[in-house]
Amino acid sequence: MAVIENNVGAYPVSPHANRGGLKAGQNRIGLLLLLPAAVAFAAVILYPFLSALGLSLFEYTVEMMEPRFIGFENFYKIASDPDVWAAFWTTAIYVALTTTGTLAAGLGWALIMNQPFAGRAVLRSMSLLPWVLPSTVSAFIWGWIFNSRYGVLNAFLMELGLIDYPQAWLSTPEGAMLAVVLTKIWLSIPLFMSFFLAGLQNLDKEQIDAARVDGAGNWAVLRDHILPHLRPVLMIVVVLGVIGNLQQFDTIYALTGGGPVRATTVLSVEVYRRAFEQWDIGFASAVGVLWVAALLPPAFLYLRMLVKGN
């Protein structure tokens, strides 16, 4: 649908590529129309980004009036700081669990919602709700479910006989991680589902009918037709999911504050704490630079997919 045309060369690739006016005067208007967005972009996105990259080379704490250039010293400090390494490790676990979890549940739910049955339309609309709720609200909901004294999770598990006494989920490293991961999976399922449903729309039904005539069962149809068809969407969803999960802050901060101790301190929480609780701006920026480095591979993949137009 939306393909970024490749027409940088002198000879347009597609007969449509150069339509829409090429006259110099018109292009000046085009630039003029872009100007306001470009200025806003430069001021609140590009400049802060470059400035943060630059600050990683400075010592800049709350006591200092002016930042002082110290080269790569912040990075040397990071190299010997076990807390930062732990944050990287925690982030890796968080991203892996949330991405795979959402992928499985989102794909499953999209396949279910693609099947005609009574009440599907209502269910489909309602399943988008977690996505639009404010992050604080999502954190409240899951914090209440996981509550150690009155939480429904404890009551439920005790009813089933899986635990003998209430667990203080959010006070244990594993329990807190489980809570933040489930929260993120829950609120990402709608987006993943939407992508998959959009991909399923143009699935060739005749091909599947033909396969059925040849005796293919449900699993064979899923394995040989539906999943291969969804492959490009799957790639996009995984890449976007990784990018989003790497950046997640709000629900984690509201639910656990990065704790207990540092069990759910992912990079976003680490950078926030260093910058806005300890006011060690230089160090926080340096951690942020490594954070960006972690985002580069999925970002590159995403852009490549966009340029290719799938």
Place this chain on the structure above:
Amino acid sequence: MFDLSSRQAKIVFFAALAVIGFFLFFPLYWLVISSLKANAELYRVVPTPFPTMPSLEHFIRALTAGKLPMYLMNSLITSTCSAALVTLLALYAGFSFAKYRYFGRQPVMLFMLSAQMFPFGLLLISIYPLMSEMNLLDTRPGLILSYIVFALPVSTYMLYSYFTQVPDELIDAARADGASDLRIFHTIVIPISIPPIVTVFLYSFMWSWNDLLYSMTLIVSDEKRTIGPGLLLTYLNEVNSDWGGAMAASLIASAPIVAAFMFLQRYFIQGVTAGAVK
């Protein structure tokens, strides 16, 4: 897609439906149910599956006793302004990318889009001193400007994808009649683009409405605080946790965005998944 005529297929299908459906909907159900329970029923080790004596006390208290109405009003102001600002900027930029061919167009667009990948938390480190220098710290305009970060890149791309589908003939014909490009855009293109414009507005509104990080950092005074940090500070702080109040306030704070979304979800889904799926 699946053939559910066999009993086994039916069982697998509806079991999966039940498991994922329960995971998706039970938390929402629990939010609503808990908000309707009076404290005596709410704080029980074995919770009741639905309120035996439904009570609106938490809602009444949230709307009358606390600062929730003020936070809601603040969120409404900042989110509306920032959504309007983002939509306006994205509108012209998207049209420019879609219908003009100037040097550097594609790289600039890709670069803007890739900015989605700059971590918001990292940008905040430099936005904070920037706002401080311009005396915009702890002000609504400062927060509104900062919210551009969230939605401008994707909004621009969403509108760009839409505008590429507007036939060039339409624009060329108007040009032949002597209309200026700006006039063509305002009187011909914008009127046929209302659904995507509304989508983009809602998309950026949602980002601002749901934000916690930026508001929590850039706003200090209580009277300008938005719902994200407002809810957090009011209902779950070191001194007390008022879960019933938190649930009721959550529902109130979610209502506007959910209502808007329900009306416009079809456009919304199309817009957000545009570009990713052929």
